[in-house]
Structures are given as structure tokens and as C-alpha cells.
Amino acid sequence: MADQPMQTCPVCKVRIIKLVGGDRVLFSVGPPGTRATLWNKVCQHVSNPACINQDGKG
Numbered sequence: 001m002a003d004q005p006m007q008t009c010p011v012c013k014v015r016i017i018k019l020v021g022g023d024r025v026l027f028s029v030g031p032p033g034t035r036a037t038l039w040n041k042v043c044q045h046v047s048n049p050a051c052i053n054q055d056g057k058g
Contacts, residue, residue, distance in 0.1 A: 011051045012042050 007016045015026040016035070025038045033041075039056040 007052055009050075009052045011046055011048045012038075014038060014042070016052070 005018055007018070008014070009016070013028070016038075017024045017026065023035050025033045025035060027033065027038075027041075035053050036056065038053050043051055043053045044056065
């Protein structure tokens with residue numbers, strides 16, 4: 001996972017760009033955010049093992 005510069009979540013379709021200082025999440029609407037923002041908006045409400053943001057840490 002760390003080798004890929006960008007991932008797309010198969011569940012919610014957001015794009016996550018891997019950066020040295022922290023990942024950047026590109027939502028379909030609104031400004032970019034962090035994995036913590038993604039967790040708060042989407043992931044905590046989804047119980048799908050395919051989600052790539054399972055732990056809620058940003």
C-alpha cells in the first residue's frame with residue numbers, strides 16, 4: 001500500500017494520495033481532507049471489509 005502514490009477506495013470511490021507529511025483525501029465534492037476527515041464523514045458508518053480506511057487515524 002505504501003508503494004502506491006494514489007489509491008481509490010472500492011467502497012466510497014474517494015482518491016487518497018500518499019504524501020510524506022500525511023495522506024490527502026480527494027472527495028468528489030468539497031476541499032481535500034485527511035484520512036481522519038474521511039473516517040468522520042464516511043468510513044465509521046460503513047461496515048465493509050473492502051474499505052481502505054479502517055482504523056480512523058489520520
